[in-house]
Amino acid sequence: MQRREASYKQPRIFTISNEISPASRNRRGRAAIRAACYSRVRMNASGTDFEFMKAALEEARVAGEGQEVPIGAVVVVEGAIVARAGNRTITDCDPTGHAEIVALREAARKIGNHRLTGATLYVTIEPCAMCAGAMIQARIARLVYGADDPRAGAVRSCFSVLDHESLNHRVEVTAGVLADESLESLRAFFAARR
Numbered sequence: 001m002q003r004r005e006a007s008y009k010q011p012r013i014f015t016i017s018n019e020i021s022p023a024s025r026n027r028r029g030r031a032a033i034r035a036a037c038y039s040r041v042r043m044n045a046s047g048t049d050f051e052f053m054k055a056a057l058e059e060a061r062v063a064g065e066g067q068e069v070p071i072g073a074v075v076v077v078e079g080a081i082v083a084r085a086g087n088r089t090i091t092d093c094d095p096t097g098h099a100e101i102v103a104l105r106e107a108a109r110k111i112g113n114h115r116l117t118g119a120t121l122y123v124t125i126e127p128c129a130m131c132a133g134a135m136i137q138a139r140i141a142r143l144v145y146g147a148d149d150p151r152a153g154a155v156r157s158c159f160s161v162l163d164h165e166s167l168n169h170r171v172e173v174t175a176g177v178l179a180d181e182s183l184e185s186l187r188a189f190f191a192a193r194r
């Protein structure tokens, strides 16, 4: 537990705008694209990004009170929150009960469409491979997350699921929004268990 807590780190806010290009078809092209992604670091998080991330942090806090790992997510469509959730893996005895999955399910139900085209998902920690896959399935437009997860992160830390060259859908990514607060809730959660 201690190692996991210590391994979370705070990224700078950055955005990957990963357009599909012919260069993505070969190895050298992909390396160049990856380098370009990381050089395109921009402080482009808006004020509303911080507001919605605060809502995700509140979900994380509630999850932590329920003895879940404190990670929270909200789905925003046309400037309004349509779904919010914290981790529920223990509560529901469900290995897929990550905050992102629970929030995406709720959003799809509310909207009445399994495609969440135009939606933005806010989550306090870099999503895992399962959740990144679900975002592709839901066709969300944008992901905003707080802190990197070097042990399981599937946006850039361990895997780069969202910009895999074989996928037709692209998700814009903004990372590092309220990363300190995201890390602090995890630190407090794991510290209380030592």
Ligand SMILES: [Zn+2]
Binding pocket: 098, 100, 127, 128, 129, 130, 131, 132
């Ligand atoms: Zn996940």
